Amino acid sequence: MKSVEVDQKIAEATYVEDLDYITGSDGPVFKSPEQRAVVESYDAKRVSRLRWKIDRHLIPACGVLYLLCFLDRGNIGNAKIAGMNKELGLSSHQYSVILTVFFATYCTVEAPCNILLKMLSAKVFLPLIAVLWGVCVLGMGFAKNYHHLIVLRILLGLFEAGLMPGCAYYLSNWYRPTEVSYRIALYFSAATIAGAFSGILAWAIMKMDGIGGLAGWSWIFILEGLLTITVGVLCYFFIYNSPKTCGFLTDEEITYWEWHLQQDAGKSNEELDNEPLQWKHIKQGAFHWRVWYMVILSLGCTVPIYSFSYFLPTIINTLGWTASTAQLMSAPPYIWACLCTIVVSYFSDKYKNRCFFIIGPMLFCGIVGFSMALGQDKTGVTYAGVFLACAGQYAPWPSIVSWNANNYPNSHTRGIAMGIQIGFASAGGIIASFIYRSQDSPRFTLGHSVVLGATVLGMILTVVLALYLRFVNAKKEKYCKEHPEVYNEDPHELAKLDEANPLFRYIY
Template identity: 40%
Template sequence: MDIKRHSDRESEQSQEKGSVLHLESQHDHKLSKAERVQEVDAAIARPDVTLESFAHLDIKKILLKIDLRLIPMLTLLYLLSFLDRGNIGNAKIEGLSDDLGLTGAQYNWCLTAFFFTYCAFEVPSNMLLKKLRPSIWLPSIMVAWGVVMTLMGIVQNYHGLLAARIFLGVAEAGLFPGVVYYNTMWYCRYEVQVRQAIFFSAASVAGAFSGLLAYGISFMDGVGGLAGWRWIFILEGLLTVLVACSAYFCLYDFPETASFLTPEERAFVAYRLRYDGQDAATDQSLRVAQNDHRDWKTVRAAFSDWQIWINIVVYWGYVCPLYGISLFLPTIIKELGFKTTTAQLLTVPIYVTASVITIAVAFAADRLRLRSPFILAGLTFQLIGFIMCISTSNAGVTYAGIFIAACAIYPCQPSNVTWMSNNLAGSYKRAVGMGIQISVGNLAGAMASNFYRSNDAPRYKLGHALEIGFITAGIIAASILIMSYKTVNTKRERAVANAEHNGYTPEELSDLGDKAITFRYTL
């Protein structure tokens, strides 16, 4: 009886706490998305509403609800994205270059052209994402690149392939920066890397799946009078279009409008996101909402932020090797003396292992609330791997070096984009800043697509040496960022200890975003 009375008392308390927010769920289905946003904003803006108002809610259950509805679809979208941009490497060793009469330079230009348009459209895409809604924007660009990929299977010459790769870059540009930013609108700073890693691990799974798929599709050579490499593009493009059509009905926009959450849960998620990132040592009243100004001042603030540009060098440190591996791995392995089908299959264990390590690192990073140590460790192991590749002609040692490097590359991407998102406050500045980081950072793909020249086979010394150079630059840039963040955090801690934050209004601290003295950079 005592247990029952205690349970009833807890239930009554929960209902009382919930009623404080005046959120009624029985009429929720009748509300428009705009009305849901207004309801949430009005609830969390009240001065008497604090985190204690939501203490009866189970955050783990709420996060699980979000995970189950967001992460599987996002992972599938990115898997197909990486599969479609990288399958040209598999098509090459199935006869693409021979059938189209491509020289080594022309093939590399087809790889490079993709990145010019891919990088150019990433920032504009992120700026439009919130306005055009993720549930519409992301599937739409996916349909576009699926159509381009399908048509790539019927190109007849170098110029046709080049044009297709240019348009593929335009269509795919919005997905990765859009999804990375989209995740930050659902998860707090020290929850997001695991989610970023799960969907990014799709890139390494795509590498494994691409090899297996290409191996299977290669047996369709001659079906319908088409070469096997053409079927790689056609079938994978059609799959992308089909998944994109289903994504229109499976993607959600933002927490404030999520139909699978109760009104109170929506308010809770929005509240904790709004006050995420301020110094935990300061008073609750100082944890002002992150600004969300959508003006050119915010855009200029992102373009002039020193940390973004230093971080881009860190980004280059692993993205050059990432694209070098994803675009040329089948060719590099084949040049070690393996048959084409064997080379396709030998890519699989590399990518599967990399996927597992990526997720394991993310769990550790979120638990420890650290990013930079894992980035530095990844860059160091990449360095070791490429040194092994460049220092010997032994096929076994070279394969081992590629294995080590690839397994170290993939954990760096979610670690670094999460590091950047953690250190940009204000959702609009974060959208622009991450767009800059990823778009300029992905120019590394344009460079890396020319690292491995056919006349350098089978050792590819120049390609490996260039990768080593970029990795070294990334290590130096990461070290600079760490020292800078530590210095700024120390100064801000002293300022808060001296109560200097009392000289600012909550609105002023909000406008300052990550420049506010109550904000702490993540290391």
């Protein structure tokens, strides 16, 4: 077998027995005879059980925090139709400004947040920011005017900013590149559950109107804020920094999993990942053209996601249902989107492909769904379009985030790049805040058209980037064939080359 094919087989091998089919290869490198003995004792079933053990310890905390994060930033849409705007005397423009100021801090501090996470550790940082944004949400329940909401939404954006990139970066350090999209989808699907849960919860809380002298919309913020504070404190005990310090893995399981994470050719090693942050990491993570390309590509998801988060109850309300019924009817599309997100991301990892599993949902669900919503007056057809559109906007997002994470070998660079991508892509929320105008009801032609255009743009950029990465991989393959001595070079020295490492392959 050709050496380049051997290296690729080793890089893609999930289980030890996969290596038995690599003829002409000495197999993976072990640090010690003890490590080799442990690794060779694992078969497919043992690895599957270990992976599931890690999943059930890591994913729930991320999922619950992200559910609350999305619930707390989007519940203002529920509060709006529960009477907040009327009681506080907010105009349509003021409401849009309140939505927008959230992103003033949210978009700008996500990359620094990942640096702070690395300094404080995930175990401290993630629960801390949850408690802080929960306090902000609680305060919104006692807001008396427009200016109170403005200040609290700015602070909410500041504290929520670290969660999405923080969780994605946290999981990218626990899983191999071809495993991480599905795990991101598992906790990101909490956002779709939040969309469903928020409507049902708001419908129930609205019935507390008048209790304690507070309006129903105030109770939405107060109860959801208290819930977030409580969960934030509890999550400190369910977030783990590394296999060595997690406490739920045995010594043998730690040995295997650390070996498992080291099997990607060209991936940076532990020594390089733990070195101090340097200018080269900032330069590569913040100023590389591909980072900002991913930001623009990501708008194809974030503009639709935030549009629905803020305005779906309003859109459904204009179809003829009452405010209470609209809260309930906003739930089913999100439940459907949750299922689609998990399934799409599972197959994205299974087939080690990002491109097809980004453009597929965008095309077959997003574009078709928004076209139905835009082109029809009938309530049933529009509502069906909402179902498809929800799946089309949520399902590609984990693949987009993990695609960016997969293609940066060094953990410092990866953390900065992911923070910038997720942070500035959240500017889609700024666009979303102004495109669904009350005067466009019930067709909302402007809003649906902008969302449709963003989806098409995301699809085009995805295809172009995939073709480019495939071209670069082909050049590396050719180089390795012409210079087979590269396989005998020190892996540590090669890892220092970062993306220039000839053995490192991009995922596309």
